[in-house]
Amino acid sequence: MMLKLEGVDKFYRIAGKTKQILQRVDLELKEGEIAAVTGKSGCGKTTMLNIIAGLTPPSHGKLYFMGKRIVYLFDLMPSWIRNRKIGFIFQTFKLINEETVASNILLPARIRGHAGKKERMRMDSLLERLGIAEHKHMRAGLLSGGQKQRVAIARALINDPPLILADEPTANLDKATSLEIFRILESLAVDEKKAILIVTHKDYMFHRAERVFDMIDGKLIPIPKENMNLYFDTMMTPIERMGEKPAAAPHDSKPVKATGRSADKGGK
Numbered sequence: 001m002m003l004k005l006e007g008v009d010k011f012y013r014i015a016g017k018t019k020q021i022l023q024r025v026d027l028e029l030k031e032g033e034i035a036a037v038t039g040k041s042g043c044g045k046t047t048m049l050n051i052i053a054g055l056t057p058p059s060h061g062k063l064y065f066m067g068k069r070i071v072y073l074f075d076l077m078p079s080w081i082r083n084r085k086i087g088f089i090f091q092t093f094k095l096i097n098e099e100t101v102a103s104n105i106l107l108p109a110r111i112r113g114h115a116g117k118k119e120r121m122r123m124d125s126l127l128e129r130l131g132i133a134e135h136k137h138m139r140a141g142l143l144s145g146g147q148k149q150r151v152a153i154a155r156a157l158i159n160d161p162p163l164i165l166a167d168e169p170t171a172n173l174d175k176a177t178s179l180e181i182f183r184i185l186e187s188l189a190v191d192e193k194k195a196i197l198i199v200t201h202k203d204y205m206f207h208r209a210e211r212v213f214d215m216i217d218g219k220l221i222p223i224p225k226e227n228m229n230l231y232f233d234t235m236m237t238p239i240e241r242m243g244e245k246p247a248a249a250p251h252d253s254k255p256v257k258a259t260g261r262s263a264d265k266g267g268k
């Protein structure tokens with residue numbers, strides 16, 4: 001198991017009051033698997049990713065990484081996990097706009113203390129693969145949103161981490177560019193056996209994901225694959241739609257099966 005969360009709680013103290021943000025979150029993710037999480041603004045999605053990324057510790061509960069329990073030291077996740085095993089992709093890209101594309105991509109390798117020939121070669125192959133090789137020496141701030149997110153993906157991959165966390169990575173992109181970014185993420189799971197945990201409100205990743213969740217008030221609720229079609233063309237979350245539906249009569253037609261990973265491949 002690449003990643004396991006067991007009964008993870010998170011409390012924040014806000015203005016003297018304790019507020020529970022995450023409630024007994026359980027999650028398992030194997031290598032090569034995609035898990036997709038949706039949920040209303042403020043329900044705790046980013047908090048969960050931040051805990052997994054080691055940016056903030058859980059209040060209670062256990063985290064396991066590659067089968068080993070993470071032992072925190074002074075509330076910090078060991079840096080070899082944070083720097084080498086986890087790649088993070090953000091909604092707002094978080095590039096250093098004044099620096100070149102190359103410099104942005106190499107940053108995690110520099111933090112690790114390894115930005116030599118091997119990393120530069122890896123960068124070049126990532127640039128090629130992501131279709132941004134011609135922008136290598138350009139300042140990141142000059143790129144389009146889709147190009148910026150490709151740079152951010154290359155940065156997340158430079159240390160070759162087995163786990164990728166993506167927090168609404170296409171929220172600032174148009175539909176066509178979003179699809180391209182999703183296809184890149186999907187190919188990382190399929191071809192490179194990366195485990196991918198993605199927070200998104202867009203349907204593409206839900207069809208491809210092995211596990212799909214709705215987060216409601218800090219609780220992570222699995223959505224059965226056959227209920228995923230309830231998600232589409234609605235601003236409501238799947239769980240809300242399920243609650244809204246009257247109980248099915250015995251002769252009711254079965255819910256449409258989700259297409260799953262095998263269907264609708266490619267077609268670019």
Ligand SMILES: Nc1ncnc2c1ncn2[C@@H]1O[C@H](COP(=O)(O)OP(=O)(O)OP(=O)(O)O)[C@@H](O)[C@H]1O
Nearest residue numbers: 012013014021039040041042043044045046047048
């Ligand atoms: N460092 C912090 N200190 C106190 N409260 C926090 C902190 N970080 C987040 N929160 C609170 O925790 C709750 C969950 O925030 P979080 O960012 O995880 O939500 P989210 O599901 O990612 O929302 P969105 O969809 O808008 O990104 C919010 O009420 C937020 O105000």
Ligand SMILES: [Mg+2]
Nearest residue numbers: 045046047167
């Ligand atoms: Mg968020």
